[in-house]
Amino acid sequence: MNFRRIASLSLKEFIHLRNDWWLPAFMLLGGALELLLIGWATSRPIANLPMMVLDHDRSAASRAFIVALENTGTFADAEFVYDEDDIRESMERGNISIAVIFPPGYGEQIADGSPSLSVILNGAESVPAREALRAVEGVAGDLGERITLERLNLDPSEFEGFIPSMRVWFNETLSEALYTTPAELGMMLEITVMLFAALSFTRERELGTLEQLLVMPYSTLELILGKAFPVVIIGFSQFLLMLGMMNVFFNVPVRGSLILLLTLALFYIAVELTKGMVISVVAKTQHQAFLLVLLVGMADFMFTGYAAPVESMPQAVQFVANFIPAHHWLGIMRGILLKASDLTVLWPNVLILVVMGTIIATFSMRYVRRALN
Secondary structure: OOHHHHHHHHHHHHHHHHHOOHHHHHHHHHHHHHHHHHHHHHHOOOOOEOEEEEEOOOOHHHHHHHHHHHHOOOEOOOEEEOOHHHHHHHHHHOOOOEEEEEOOOHHHHHHHOOOOOEEEEOOOOHHHHHHHHHHHHHHHHHHHHHHHHHHOOOOHHHOOOOOOOOOOOOOOOOOOHHHHHHHHHHHHHHHHHHHHHHHHHHHHHHHOOHHHHHHOOOOHHHHHHHHHHHHHHHHHHHHHHHHHHHHHHHOOOOOOOHHHHHHHHHHHHHHHHHHHHHHHHHOOOHHHHHHHHHHHHHHHHOOOOOOOOHHHOOHHHHHHHOOOHHHHHHHHHHHHHHHOOOHHHHHHHHHHHHHHHHHHHHHHHHHHHHHHO
């Protein structure tokens, strides 16, 4: 193996990337922009949900309930209507997230201790609907507790309920950005590395220069390493860029060993690179390679726990997730970033990632070498 030949081939790859500068620029800046948007959207609490009210009672009690809902910060100022058809039309158009209907005599029902009202949620948008449901249940729970104390003739100031002492570890503010941005980083890193690796040989095939490379005095291993080195540089640069953005813009800490994180990131990049190399020799065109990368990336995305926790999936799906490198990589990254975990805690994920990476790399290298030969 001649390192000078590997360096010259890597230089040739950088020249290709300089001529097609829009591709690395799009992947690096596009990934960074997507991370910013995802982090910004998930770091903000759900608020100002549109609310519509049909008040047949128009009493102080009904107004107090609406004010309590508005004070939660979850809902915008209520829009009052006088017909249920307006509510139905607004729900069908998706203009509101919740509608509250007070029946006639609601104030008297409060005095009697048996109030009832109707709450309609827009279930077509499940995330706002769940947040609206929690807010309504909180306000209704406070009202129910107050009515119960009055019926029992208890003084609220002397009544002490069960108040648990709650502590939140690792994510004290329960910011969703601390969960979503590492997953977004892992997804963009996987797609970027696989895409650049997948385009390495398909680009040569489309340009008609693959045969020239094969007849030159390069061994197959030198060809693979020469093509792989620029991909590792680009992937690692993107990782550093997005890691810095998470820390600066979304306060995602690095509580564990930065050296351990960077070392494992390099290994993970190498694993995803070998998958991209297989796609590169399988695909006939760059367009096919791009589509295959998206297919593999979306399949891996479902097992990372980004859309839904893997623990809540069926047992068969959880078993398959054990064979997805991205699943273990996200566990490692979140452990180092948020929990300050070291190898004494992360060794199961690291061991599985090393074993899976070795198997994938060995198979990929042999397959690529056989295909090129």
